[in-house]
Amino acid sequence: MYTITLLPGDGIGPEVIAGAVHVLQAVQEQHTGVRFVLREAPFGGSACDQTGTPLPEETLQLCLSGDAVLLGAVGGPKWDSLPVHLRPEVGALLPLRKHLEVFANLRPSVIFPALADASTLKREVVEGLDVMVVRELTGGIYFGTKHRETLPDGGVKVVETLEYTTAEIVRVARVAFDLARQRRGKLTSVDKANVLESSRLWREVVSEMAGEYPDVELNHMLVDNCAMQLVRYPKQFDVLLTENMFGDILSDQASQLTGSIGMLPSASLGGKVGLYEPIHGSAPDIAGQDVANPIATILSVAMMLRFSFNLPEAANSVERAVSRVLEEGYRTADIMQPGMRQVGTKEMAELIGVRL
Numbered sequence: 001m002y003t004i005t006l007l008p009g010d011g012i013g014p015e016v017i018a019g020a021v022h023v024l025q026a027v028q029e030q031h032t033g034v035r036f037v038l039r040e041a042p043f044g045g046s047a048c049d050q051t052g053t054p055l056p057e058e059t060l061q062l063c064l065s066g067d068a069v070l071l072g073a074v075g076g077p078k079w080d081s082l083p084v085h086l087r088p089e090v091g092a093l094l095p096l097r098k099h100l101e102v103f104a105n106l107r108p109s110v111i112f113p114a115l116a117d118a119s120t121l122k123r124e125v126v127e128g129l130d131v132m133v134v135r136e137l138t139g140g141i142y143f144g145t146k147h148r149e150t151l152p153d154g155g156v157k158v159v160e161t162l163e164y165t166t167a168e169i170v171r172v173a174r175v176a177f178d179l180a181r182q183r184r185g186k187l188t189s190v191d192k193a194n195v196l197e198s199s200r201l202w203r204e205v206v207s208e209m210a211g212e213y214p215d216v217e218l219n220h221m222l223v224d225n226c227a228m229q230l231v232r233y234p235k236q237f238d239v240l241l242t243e244n245m246f247g248d249i250l251s252d253q254a255s256q257l258t259g260s261i262g263m264l265p266s267a268s269l270g271g272k273v274g275l276y277e278p279i280h281g282s283a284p285d286i287a288g289q290d291v292a293n294p295i296a297t298i299l300s301v302a303m304m305l306r307f308s309f310n311l312p313e314a315a316n317s318v319e320r321a322v323s324r325v326l327e328e329g330y331r332t333a334d335i336m337q338p339g340m341r342q343v344g345t346k347e348m349a350e351l352i353g354v355r356l
């Protein structure tokens, strides 16, 4: 029995989570002995409306006491003007990651064969692409100290600090080395070691760990070059390891190679409870219209089955079902192509569910 805390959140969050729940129920029917207990909690802007805070204490306790968390998305224009600590991203998402101690964020950029023409890049550049970005998630400049002061001349000075310790680098690098070992044996560690002291430490620590992984081929790449290589020849990469802010930017870039942000899942690991979420936001422009692509969230469920519940067969079956539905020509609006059949959020989830 696995207990999953559902945080639908805002915008399209509730719609894509409903699609994922449909698939979880189908997994339960197909795999004897597998049972999910689902409980839902308020989170994000809608939680702030209901309770006055975007991360209510009861929600946090539910998340900490379950086996995994499945999150939709948070935020939207309605909450943009709130004081910073009440804003869904800063007041809910960052503290949730910190409390769960999920220091390793895994974002796979995979091209489904049926979508090789859906990318903005040429088919030959992206066809067969399978890159895993491992982003450090609970350290670095996003969690550093922030300082703002007005200067005597009336100007403003801000200071943000970037800190990393050896231990923080080792634990996330280990996740990346282990993944590379299970995949194609190649790890690219991305930093800015020509300029930043934190990157020099990053490079030293990762290089030293390579001795424990003789079967993994390690190379180092500067972040600006990596950004260029990702659009030039992305298939050179297997696992990409990087710190928090570089990873934020590079993983969005890598995601776009696959055609739509609506396709890409993520897993955040490291603590007792894994956090799973699509990489997209709350998409207020399409919320409530049954047009959002639920596949990113459904593939996040597959990652949950694999990483938190050790059910690789069930995870594979979800991924195969997604692939089949795409091969059969079903598309949500964001990945629609000529001659294909357009379906809504709910129907897409149902089509995947019956193919498990």
Ligand code: NAI
Residues within 6 Å of the ligand: 012, 016, 072, 073, 074, 075, 076, 077, 089, 093, 261, 262, 263, 277, 279, 280, 281, 282, 283, 284, 285, 286, 291, 292, 293, 294, 296, 334
């Ligand atoms: P977004 O990811 O919500 O939307 C970007 C574009 O992609 C929009 O045109 C949207 O319609 C489209 N899109 C996103 N997900 C889709 C899906 N599943 N199917 C089809 N189309 C999809 O990013 P945006 O517009 O920058 O942010 C909107 C709100 O979401 C903001 O309040 C932002 O802060 C928040 N946000 C929340 C995140 C989270 O909860 N993890 C992550 C990113 C943004």
Ligand code: MG
Residues within 6 Å of the ligand: 248, 249, 252
């Ligand atoms: Mg981002």
